[in-house]
Amino acid sequence: MRSPLTNPFQAGSDIVPDVWAGRFEQLSDWRDVLRPRRNAGLYETGRTILGEPGTGKSSLVRRIARDAAELGDWATPQVRMPVGADPLKLVASAVLRLADTAGLRASSRQHVLQLLARVEQVAISGFSVTVRGGEGAEPSTALFELLVELGRAAIEQGVVVMIHIDEVQNIADEAALSQLLIALGDALSYEVEVTAPGGVVVTRFLPIAVYLTGLPDFEDMAGARKGATFARRFRTTTLAALDEGALLQALQPFVVEGWETAAADGGVEIVRMSREATKAIAELCCGEPFLFQLAGQRAWNASDGATISEDDVVSGWRGAESEASAHVERILNRLPSGEQEFINAMAALPRDDRKLTVIAQRMGATSAPQVGAVSRRLDTVRGIIDRGKPYSFRNRAVEAYLTTDWPRVG
Ligand SMILES: Nc1ncnc2c1ncn2[C@@H]1O[C@H](COP(=O)(O)OP(=O)(O)OP(=O)(O)O)[C@@H](O)[C@H]1O
Ligand SMILES: [Mg+2]
Structure with missing residues (x-):
């Protein structure tokens, strides 16, 4: 007899569900590209995975972290950024826990012990702290240096360090965000010397992988906040419907x-x-x-x-109909009004007529380039539409909600 107690379906958030579907590309990217390359000392950018609410960003990277931990890798749990939180504090605490796993506390090197003490200060006081000690006074520098030590320890153990920071769109403090991205980005592009078999000294990158996940709004925090280095050091994917x-x-x-x-x-x-x-x-x-x-x-x-x-x-x-409606409304209501208008105009047209010019006309828009920018965002940043010929909905729930009786069933 099946009962709610044994139900394998899990409709919550931040869960790695037992009944898993798709996302093969992203899982394979970790298994076949990111992990093996960083483990071999080769360069790979960090990964940013964005998507509308409920697309499974947290689940995906939690699953990757779980798979990594099973291989013996050192993975942070999902480090979730609450609104207004100090990102450096939270990431410093998570990295300190990995340092414990790595056994860095037992190090006989004075430098490592001092570094741990500095990062502990960051974990307590965060971005605002002025860590004493002249050189490397920035909290992000301490974090970066600890990541380097952690990476070196990982090389010795043959494992990979995996860092998952979730809800990145909540990091409101520009300076704190840029400090965090600099610390992570610098660790990703840092090279160390190792002795290869045969005694040859070669340089390699650290076995560190970074995942940032969150709402597409993070994409808007571009430019000044994240800096040009972000674009180079992180690669963004947008999750859409399965x-x-x-x-x-x-x-x-x-x-x-x-x-x-x-x-x-x-x-x-x-x-x-x-x-x-x-x-x-x-x-x-x-x-x-x-x-x-x-x-x-x-x-x-x-x-x-x-x-x-x-x-x-x-x-x-x-x-579950009302929950299904609420899910779609959550997606639609978050959209800026221009994007909402676009979606509504597009939905009102017959499928074959969904072309930019026709949609723009329907919106009564005076400036086609402006509408073009809106449609580009809905496609590449949000994954809600596909600007093919004609335009179509990638988010089939949004389309069904706006054009049919869905979620009502007969
Ligand atoms: N690949 C998948 N296969 C099946 N179910 C999934 C998959 N990924 C996520 N889910 C389910 O979808 C729901 C939402 O997942 P998750 O919390 O990861 O979304 P999210 O994108 O992080 O949402 P939010 O933006 O609200 O944080 C969960 O119930 C989870 O079990
Ligand atoms: Mg999530």
């Missing part, structure tokens, strides 16, 4: 061998899902990771039979 194939693939284990779950008697029970049910979930959630979990969770709880049916999906979804 495609239907990935969703069906994620549900395939339910169809083929069944999902194993704990039974009341302590044994194992198998829960299956009909193929129609998987299709219904994939369709109703419109590719939104959060709604995918919501649809699955409600379908699971809709009855207690051994097979989740299409009826379970539909009746479960009925109880």
Whole structure:
């Protein structure tokens, strides 16, 4: 008997869900490019992963960190930036914990012990602190130097240091943000000398990988705040909706061998899902990771039979309609008015007519370049539309919400 207690779907935030879908490109980027290259001493930029609320940014990088920890890497937990928090403080604390893992406290080198003490000061007082000691007085310098020591220790152990800073859009203090990015960026591009087999001295980069995640608003904090070095040292990807194939693939284990779950008697029970049910979930959630979990969770709880049916999906979804609407409204309401207008004008047009000139006309816009800039943002920064020929919605939930009865089901 399936019960809410054994439900594998998790519609919350900051979770690595048991029923995982897609994001193969990003997982492979870590596994096949970023980790092996930094581990080998080669250069790779940091990664910035942005996306609208609920696209699975935190889950993705938490999963990468979990996989890294399983390999023995030193990964920070997700360092979440609350609004108005001092980023240097939080990152310093997280890096100190990694230093503990690395055993740096047991170092016999005076320099390392002094450095730990300086970073401890930063962790307490943050950006505002003036760390005593002349040279390297900036708190970001102390953080950078500790990262270098941590990187050296990681080289010896053959592991990678992985740092995940989440909700980066909340870092409001320009100077603090730039200090943080400088410390991280400098650590990424720092080269050390190591002795290769055969006694040859070579230079290499440190085995450090940095992930920044957050809302696309972070992209607007460009220019002066982040500086040109940011653009060079971090590469940005925008997460958009999951495609239907990935969703069906994620549900395939339910169809083929069944999902194993704990039974009341302590044994194992198998829960299956009909193929129609998987299709219904994939369709109703419109590719939104959060709604995918919501649809699955409600379908699971809709009855207690051994097979989740299409009826379970539909009746479960009925109880989740208002949550689904709220999810889309959260995305739409955050948009600046120009972008909202654009989306509404685009949605009101028949699919084939969704071209920039037609949308601009509909908006009554006098300046086409201005509308062009808005549409570019909605595409590259937010991942909500795709400026193909014609324009289309990448966020299928937004499209469904604006153009159909969705999330209502018949
Ligand atoms: N690849 C995935 N496959 C299936 N479900 C996912 C996936 N990624 C995330 N989810 C689910 O989506 C929901 C939202 O994920 P997450 O909290 O990571 O989003 P987010 O982009 O960080 O949102 P926010 O902007 O609100 O912080 C969670 O319920 C999570 O379980
Ligand atoms: Mg998040």
